[in-house]
Amino acid sequence: xxxxxxxxxxxxxxxxxxxxxxxxxxxxxxxxxxxxxxxxxxxxxxxxxxxxxxxxxxxxxxxxxxxxxxxxxxxxxxxxxxxxxxxxxxxxxxxxxxxxxxxxxxxxxxxxxxxxxxxxxxxxxxxxxxxxxxxxxxxxxxxxxxxxxxxxxxxxxxxxxxxxxxxxxxxxxxxxxxxxxxxxxxxxxxxxxxxxxxxxxxxxxxxxxxxxxxxxxxxxxxxxxxxxxxxxxxxxxxxxxxxxxxxxxxxxxxxxxxxxxxxxxxxxxxxxxxxxxxxxxxxxxxxxxxxxxxxxxxxxxxxxxxxxxxxxxxxxxxxxxxxxxxx
Amino acid sequence: xxxxxxxxxxxxxxxxxxxxxxxxxxxxxxxxxxxxxxxxxxxxxxxxxxxxxxxxxxxxxxxxxxxxxxxxxxxxxxxxxxxxxxxxxxxxxxxxxxxxxxxxxxxxxxxxxxxxxxxxxxxxxxxxxxxxxxxxxxxxxxxxxxxxxxxxxxxxxxxxxxxxxxxxxxxxxxxxxxxxxxxxxxxxxxxxxxxxxxxxxxxxxxxxxxxxxxxxxxxxxxxxxxxxxxxxxxxxxxxxxxxxxxxxxxxxxxxxxxxxxxxxxxxxxxxxxxxxxxxxxxxxxxxxxxxxxxxxxxxxxxxxxxxxxxxxxxxxxxxxxx
Ligand SMILES: Cc1ncc(C[n+]2csc(CCOP(=O)(O)OP(=O)(O)O)c2C)c(N)n1
Ligand SMILES: [Mg+2]
Numbered sequence: 261x262x263x264x265x266x267x268x269x270x271x272x273x274x275x276x277x278x279x280x281x282x283x284x285x286x287x288x289x290x291x292x293x294x295x296x297x298x299x300x301x302x303x304x305x306x307x308x309x310x311x312x313x314x315x316x317x318x319x320x321x322x323x324x325x326x327x328x329x330x331x332x333x334x335x336x337x338x339x340x341x342x343x344x345x346x347x348x349x350x351x352x353x354x355x356x357x358x359x360x361x362x363x364x365x366x367x368x369x370x371x372x373x374x375x376x377x378x379x380x381x382x383x384x385x386x387x388x389x390x391x392x393x394x395x396x397x398x399x400x401x402x403x404x405x406x407x408x409x410x411x412x413x414x415x416x417x418x419x420x421x422x423x424x425x426x427x428x429x430x431x432x433x434x435x436x437x438x439x440x441x442x443x444x445x446x447x448x449x450x451x452x453x454x455x456x457x458x459x460x461x462x463x464x465x466x467x468x469x470x471x472x473x474x475x476x477x478x479x480x481x482x483x484x485x486x487x488x489x490x491x492x493x494x495x496x497x498x499x500x501x502x503x504x505x506x507x508x509x510x511x512x513x514x515x516x517x518x519x520x521x522x523x524x525x526x527x528x529x530x531x532x533x534x535x536x537x538x539x540x541x542x543x544x545x546x547x548x549x550x551x552x553x554x555x556x557x558x559x560x561x562x563x564x565x566x567x568x569x570x571x572x573x574x575x576x577x578x579x580x581x582x583x584x585x586x587x
Numbered sequence: 588x589x590x591x592x593x594x595x596x597x598x599x600x601x602x603x604x605x606x607x608x609x610x611x612x613x614x615x616x617x618x619x620x621x622x623x624x625x626x627x628x629x630x631x632x633x634x635x636x637x638x639x640x641x642x643x644x645x646x647x648x649x650x651x652x653x654x655x656x657x658x659x660x661x662x663x664x665x666x667x668x669x670x671x672x673x674x675x676x677x678x679x680x681x682x683x684x685x686x687x688x689x690x691x692x693x694x695x696x697x698x699x700x701x702x703x704x705x706x707x708x709x710x711x712x713x714x715x716x717x718x719x720x721x722x723x724x725x726x727x728x729x730x731x732x733x734x735x736x737x738x739x740x741x742x743x744x745x746x747x748x749x750x751x752x753x754x755x756x757x758x759x760x761x762x763x764x765x766x767x768x769x770x771x772x773x774x775x776x777x778x779x780x781x782x783x784x785x786x787x788x789x790x791x792x793x794x795x796x797x798x799x800x801x802x803x804x805x806x807x808x809x810x811x812x813x814x815x816x817x818x819x820x821x822x823x824x825x826x827x828x829x830x831x832x833x834x835x836x837x838x839x840x841x842x843x844x845x846x847x848x849x850x851x852x853x854x855x856x857x858x859x860x861x862x863x864x865x866x867x868x869x870x871x872x873x874x875x876x877x878x879x880x881x882x883x884x885x886x887x888x889x890x891x892x893x894x895x896x897x898x899x900x901x902x903x904x905x906x907x908x909x
Binding site: 298299300347350351356358359360361362363364376377378379380381409410412413414440441442443447448449513514515517519575576578580581582585 | 616617621622627640646671674708709710711712713879881885886887888892
């Protein structure tokens with residue numbers, strides 16, 4: 261890991277995004293285990309460097325589309341932790357007034373066009389956001405996050421080709437955490453690097469270390485600049501690792517069965533993105549320990565307040581069923 | 588008779604049919620580990636060749652099922668959630684649902700699509716929609732939606748032996764439900780309803796989880812002296828018109844309860860048929876109880892308010908009694 265030409269304030273910014281995601285997700289995991297959250301919850305722990313690095317290279321004008329594992333993307337784009345937490349509780353004060361939940365959080369004001377529970381569902385929409393930027397002469401870029409599993413959906417192939425043929429400002433960020441549910445990525449495709457698929461669509465395909473937030477930033481910055489200057493889409497494959505379950509409570513589905521070996525998990529643990537970044541900025545005296553500690557305390561406090569607010573918020577009123585239906 | 592859960596009954600149907608016929612195999616995402624417990628354990632018994640895990644590629648997997656079916660196999664294609672069928676819609680609607688007819692009877696498509704249908708898990712719009720009504724609208728696909736472990740097993744076995752495409756829908760909310768399942772082999776014919784409660788004042792027709800809503804409503808109505816007959820259709824396409832019309836001939840009142848949106852719903856079809864064919868038996872206009880006409884919300888409170896409730900059913904029955 262190295263920060264090279266990345267200014268210190270941006271390093272701190274990236275670190276902050278990683279830490280905000282981590283503390284939020286840890287709390288969500290606890291809440292789920294306590295039975296406080298309805299529905300399904302997919303945590304982003306272990307993958308924070310991807311969203312943090314990519315979103316640090318974007319502006320509020322730029323848009324992102326997310327997945328079922330979307331909390332990290334919302335936070336990295338600058339989302340409000342309170343409104344997110346309330347949405348996870350299904351409360352009226354949540355981002356989507358309790359109608360979306362964990363897999364459907366959006367914040368259109370900051371260019372977060374929505375999390376999507378359908379695997380591969382976001383890529384075509386990201387192409388459309390890129391189309392709209394091109395159409396209106398804006399230098400806005402459109403980013404789509406998706407998993408290794410999603411790269412096997414038809415929508416991936418159609419979207420890359422469409423964005424390529426129209427030379428649209430779209431960045432496809434594949435979060436290869438090596439599993440789609442309980443299936444190893446390598447059992448679902450006969451290639452090692454999903455980035456290689458870019459060749460088939462005539463666009464650049466890059467492999468990046470998805471546990472290194474600074475590298476993710478650097479690679480994204482280059483892709484963003486390419487897209488802004490009208491040179492078209494890029495596929496970035498971030499090699500990363502999902503620390504925990506596919507969905508919280510997966511033990512129930514597994515019923516004693518296993519699908520990952522311990523050596524692999526241990527190796528991945530050693531590449532924890534927060535730990536790596538923390539070690540780097542501390543050991544190289546880039547960010548003072550005091551700053552990092554205060555930051556952690558502040559974030560922990562914000563998350564705790566968000567939980568409190570969410571708990572004390574009302575459920576949506578039944579009358580709200582028919583609100584936001586037609587314009 | 589042993590009592591089993593709904594998912595265990597489905598698992599039994601799958602394993603019995605796979606033992607019985609080597610052409611039957613299971614294909615889908617994570618069917619080996621079993622995202623839903625209904626496919627769990629099959630891989631241990633039948634191995635890699637007959638329990639096939641796939642990439643996340645619903646369109647290709649559904650189409651591969653069709654291709655295998657027209658070339659002599661009997662695939663069971665597990666696409667997990669009903670909403671994922673949308674990704675495979677082309678292969679199902681344009682191909683499976685027309686091939687035999689379109690090619691002048693040259694082929695048959697003996698395959699089963701299996702998914703989870705409907706609300707109840709508070710997972711939001713992308714996982715909680717009921718989809719049965721779309722497939723009822725297709726002329727060459729059978730659609731079944733059993734409500735009990737007994738029906739689940741018997742109907743799934745029939746589906747696997749059927750030479751036509753069959754969509755087998757099961758409900759996450761019923762997965763843990765227990766019921767009696769005989770140890771000996773049995774089949775339930777596709778297209779036969781089950782009268783769950785005999786009554787003389789009103790016919791309530793339901794399917795899947797709404798059968799329980801209808802039965803609860805009937806018990807509550809009984810305390811007011813209203814004696815409701817409750818029919819579990821079990822099969823949606825073809826559906827047991829005769830049993831329904833016979834019941835309406837006796838009661839003269841009809842309430843259709845169905846977890847799909849009002850327009851072109853399963854309930855719409857039943858109600859229209861009763862209005863058309865039993866008009867002279869009716870003492871009151873037919874009533875439909877459907878989902879509220881909004882996308883499926885995440886909040887458990889709202890989700891519950893969308894699907895037909897006991898209160899909704901009782902209110903509809905009262906309308907027929909006015
Ligand atoms: C169209 C569709 N098919 C299947 C699923 C069920 N499902 C949810 S997440 C998931 C795995 C996705 O894997 P990947 O794209 O690698 O994302 P990850 O979960 O690893 O972040 C699957 C199969 C779904 N939600 N949508
Ligand atoms: Mg993955």
